[in-house]
Amino acid sequence: MADSSHSSDDTLADSxxxxxxxxxxxxxxxxxxxxxxxxxxxxxxWTLIAGRIPGRTAEEIEKYWTTRYSTSQ
Known part of the structure; x- marks a missing residue:
């Protein structure tokens, strides 16, 4: 019974x-x-740019840029 509760908690954490x-x-x-x-x-x-925006990582900045300004269309 504890196992089903644990997997439910994992699903909630993933969500x-x-x-x-x-x-x-x-x-x-x-x-x-x-x-x-x-x-x-x-x-x-990206690291330099992210350093100017508190709470943002270089990966977030790069992902934002590539999804917004991608030239491969």
Whole structure:
């Protein structure tokens, strides 16, 4: 019985992590403008750009940029 409860907890934790990841990919207008300005200045130096935006990782910035400005269409 404890096993089914444990797997339920794992599923709930996975769901929370997915929601957390999705909300992290939502950027404010200020963040978007800063990313664009920084990209124009330093290019694909995601770590440098992320260092200017508290709470953001280089991976989040790169994912945002590639999904928003991907040229492979």
């Amino acid at each position: 929370r992590e997915e929601i957390s990841q999705e909300s992290k990919l939502v950027f404010s207008e200020d963040e978007e403008a800063l990313i664009t300005r920084m990209f124009n200045l330093v290019g694909e130096r």
